[in-house]
Every structure is written in structure tokens, then in C-alpha cells.
Amino acid sequence: MIIQQITLHHLNMNMKTPFVTSFGSVQEKPFLLVEVMDKEGNIGWGETTAFQAPWYNEETFQTNLHIIKDFLIPLVLNKQINHPDEVSAIFSPIRKNNMAKAGIEGAIWDLYAKRNHLTLSEALGGSVKKIEVGVSIGLQKSTEQLLNVVRRYIHEGYKRIKVKIKPGQDVNLIAALREAFPNIPLMADANSAYTLKDISLLKELDQYNLLMIEQPLDYDDIVDHAKLQNEIQTPICLDESILSLEDVKKAVELGSAKVINIKIGRVGGLTEAKKIHDYCMEKNIPVWCGGMLEAGIGRAHNIALTTLPNFTLPGDTSSSSRYWDEDIISPEVIAKDGYITAPTGYGIGYEPNMETIKKFTIDRWIFKSAY
Ligand SMILES: O=C(O)CCC(=O)c1ccccc1C(=O)O
Numbered sequence: 175m176i177i178q179q180i181t182l183h184h185l186n187m188n189m190k191t192p193f194v195t196s197f198g199s200v201q202e203k204p205f206l207l208v209e210v211m212d213k214e215g216n217i218g219w220g221e222t223t224a225f226q227a228p229w230y231n232e233e234t235f236q237t238n239l240h241i242i243k244d245f246l247i248p249l250v251l252n253k254q255i256n257h258p259d260e261v262s263a264i265f266s267p268i269r270k271n272n273m274a275k276a277g278i279e280g281a282i283w284d285l286y287a288k289r290n291h292l293t294l295s296e297a298l299g300g301s302v303k304k305i306e307v308g309v310s311i312g313l314q315k316s317t318e319q320l321l322n323v324v325r326r327y328i329h330e331g332y333k334r335i336k337v338k339i340k341p342g343q344d345v346n347l348i349a350a351l352r353e354a355f356p357n358i359p360l361m362a363d364a365n366s367a368y369t370l371k372d373i374s375l376l377k378e379l380d381q382y383n384l385l386m387i388e389q390p391l392d393y394d395d396i397v398d399h400a401k402l403q404n405e406i407q408t409p410i411c412l413d414e415s416i417l418s419l420e421d422v423k424k425a426v427e428l429g430s431a432k433v434i435n436i437k438i439g440r441v442g443g444l445t446e447a448k449k450i451h452d453y454c455m456e457k458n459i460p461v462w463c464g465g466m467l468e469a470g471i472g473r474a475h476n477i478a479l480t481t482l483p484n485f486t487l488p489g490d491t492s493s494s495s496r497y498w499d500e501d502i503i504s505p506e507v508i509a510k511d512g513y514i515t516a517p518t519g520y521g522i523g524y525e526p527n528m529e530t531i532k533k534f535t536i537d538r539w540i541f542k543s544a545y
């Protein structure tokens with residue numbers, strides 16, 4: 175395929191309620207939709223996942239825009255690409271900026287699947303028809319409110335509850351949750367809020383039978399996580415620290431984690447995500463698909479990835495309606511009794527809703543091949 179035109183849509187969407195973590199709060203989500211078109215007029219869609227501010231990692235909406243416009247688009251426009259796996263090699267002269275890369279690469283995967291009359295799931299080698307999903311719950315104003323929110327999501331059937339923790343809102347929260355819900359699949363995400371000095375506090379969590387604790391220590395650390403994993407029973411899951419298959423290999427070798435959270439944006443795209451999946455499967459390390467408060471296009475990519483066989487733990491991808499009054503795809507993503515049925519249409523399998531996209535669009539840039 176030859177990519178003839180790329181359109182970047184800058185959208186800004188307001189979340190129903192702010193999502194609060196140990197690093198900050200997200201209420202407005204700016205992001206780019208990447209629309210790639212081949213010479214025959216087929217179209218593929220991708221979505222970038224960086225936030226307004228570099229809290230989660232170093233990327234932001236603006237760096238995504240800059241890197242995509244000034245470096246990545248010139249590398250793919252009018253290039254012959256036979257398979258989306260080639261894109262990461264084409265992008266290799268550009269260091270990191272994984273979320274920018276994943277935005278374009280995802281659109282090329284969707285285009286490739288559509289051209290070949292495959293679902294994105296099939297193009298990736300997935301076969302699961304119904305994926306199990308959980309929900310990620312931000313920090314709340316009070317423990318009582320947290321219990322109410324958790325109760326609601328359990329009632330909706332979500333298969334796993336993840337709650338955010340930070341110093342001062344950790345053991346007390348988990349103890350209250352366990353008391354109220356002794357048997358639910360429960361986990362905690364610290365988003366790097368602790369250090370090895372907190373070992374005794376983190377050990378206290380062992381008594382609550384958590385599925386795992388996600389990214390307790392520094393966002394770029396794997397060494398201290400290995401030390402911590404030696405001291406605690408609760409399995410450690412790495413999120414922020416994993417940017418590539420190489421990172422996973424090192425973390426596994428060191429014993430830094432027993433579970434890996436795969437986020438397509440954080441690892442630079444679906445090709446790298448699949449490589450990590452395959453390696454973990456070989457090593458008997460379960461993986462799950464992490465969320466970045468995505469709108470519909472990003473959700474669709476997450477769903478397709480999750481149909482691979484080693485996604486044995488429920489991920490973060492919940493119903494569109496959890497975050498958005500109106501999503502940008504038709505139909506919206508719906509989790510029913512904790513399952514999302516993978517769509518059967520070609521590519522991402524959901525139709526971008528151009529009217530809704532227009533409504534949330536702030537700016538738009540079109541790049542055309544000169545040939
Ligand atoms: O529902 C989702 O999309 C997952 C939300 C989530 O946990 C999260 C949201 C924003 C930034 C980081 C994280 C995380 O997984 O660490």
C-alpha cells in the first residue's frame with residue numbers, strides 16, 4: 175500500500191468526571207485522530223494517547239502533534255508499505271515518542287486490515303470473540319464514595335476492580351474495600367507514588383489478596399521493583415517502566431514483575447505490543463491491556479489487541495459511556511456483564527462518527543503526497 179494522504183484531527187473531549195491519580199487529575203482530553211488514506215481511497219484510523227501535561231510519561235498532546243507533523247508523516251507519506259510491521263523500522267531514526275508513533279502505526283494497521291478484508295483482531299492473529307474487561311477507578315473524595323463507585327461497577331458486571339492509591343490513601347482504602355467486598359478480583363495502581371522506603375507499608379497490602387499492585391515505584395525503574403518483589407507476596411505489574419520488548423526481557427530477567435500491563439501507545443504501537451504479548455506468553459507471564467482514557471478509536475484498537483490469547487487478565491477498557499457523554503464511533507463500546515464482544519466489521523470494526531468528530535474538532539491539518 176502507498177499512503178497518499180494523512181489528516182490530523184485535533185479533538186478536545188470533556189470527561190464526565192475528572193479522573194484522579196497520584197500524579198494529577200485529567201478532565202479535558204486533547205488528542206489527535208490520525209486518518210491515513212491510500213492511493214485507492216481506503217482509510218485507516220488511529221488515536222494518540224498522551225495527555226495535556228507530561229504527568230504519566232514525558233509525552234504531551236503538543237509533543238505528539240510536533241513529532242507526527244514534523245518527523246513521522248514525512249517518513250511514511252508516499253512510501254510503499256507492504257505490512258504494518260515495517261512501520262516501526264521506518265520510525266527507528268526517531269527516538270522514543272512512542273505515543274506519537276503509535277498514533278500513525280495504529281491507523282496503518284487499520285488501513286491494512288481493511289484493504290485485506292480482515293478484522294484488526296484477525297490481522298493481529300487474535301481469535302477471542304468476547305474479551306473480559308475490568309474498570310479502573312480514580313481517587314475519590316472519601317472512602318464512602320469509593321465504596322459506592324465500586325459497588326456500582328461490580329453491579330454492572332466488571333470482571334476486575336482497579337483502584338488508584340497514593341501515600342495516605344492506600345492500606346486504609348484497600349482494607350475498607352476488602353471488608354465490604356471480600357471476594358472481588360481487586361488490584362491497586364500507585365502510578366509510581368512510592369519508594370523502597372515504603373517497603374513495610376507495601377508489605378501490609380499482602381494480607382488483602384490483591385491480584386497485583388501496579389507500578390508502585392519510579393516510572394522508569396526496574397531494579398528497585400525487583401528488590402520489592404523479593405520482599406512482598408503481592409505480584410507486581412509494571413506499567414510506566416515498560417516501553418519496549420527489550421524492557422520486558424530485562425524486567426523478567428531481574429524478577430521485577432510477574433504481570434505486564436501492555437498499553438499500545440506507551441510501547442510505540444501494535445507491532446511492539448504483539449511482540450511483548452508473544453514473549454510473555456512463552457515465559458508464562460500473563461498480560462492485560464491498559465487504558466489511557468481513550469475515546470472510541472483508541473478503545474477499538476485496545477479491544478482488537480485484547481483478542482490475542484495471552485491477555486488472560488481483564489484489562490482497563492470499559493464502556494464508552496463510562497467517560498464520555500457521546501463517543502466518536504458508532505456503535506459505542508459497550509461492556510455487558512464484564513464482556514465486550516469484538517466487532518466483526520473490517521479493520522477496527524467501528525465506524526468513526528464524522529458529525530461527532532466535527533463537533534469536538536478544534537483544528538485539522540491535511541498532508542498530501544505531491545505525486
Ligand atoms: O480506564 C482507563 O483508561 C485506565 C485509566 C488508568 O488507570 C490510567 C489513566 C490515566 C493515566 C494512567 C493510567 C494508568 O493505568 O496508570
Ligand SMILES: [Mg+2]
Binds near residue numbers: 363365388414464
Ligand atoms: Mg497504571
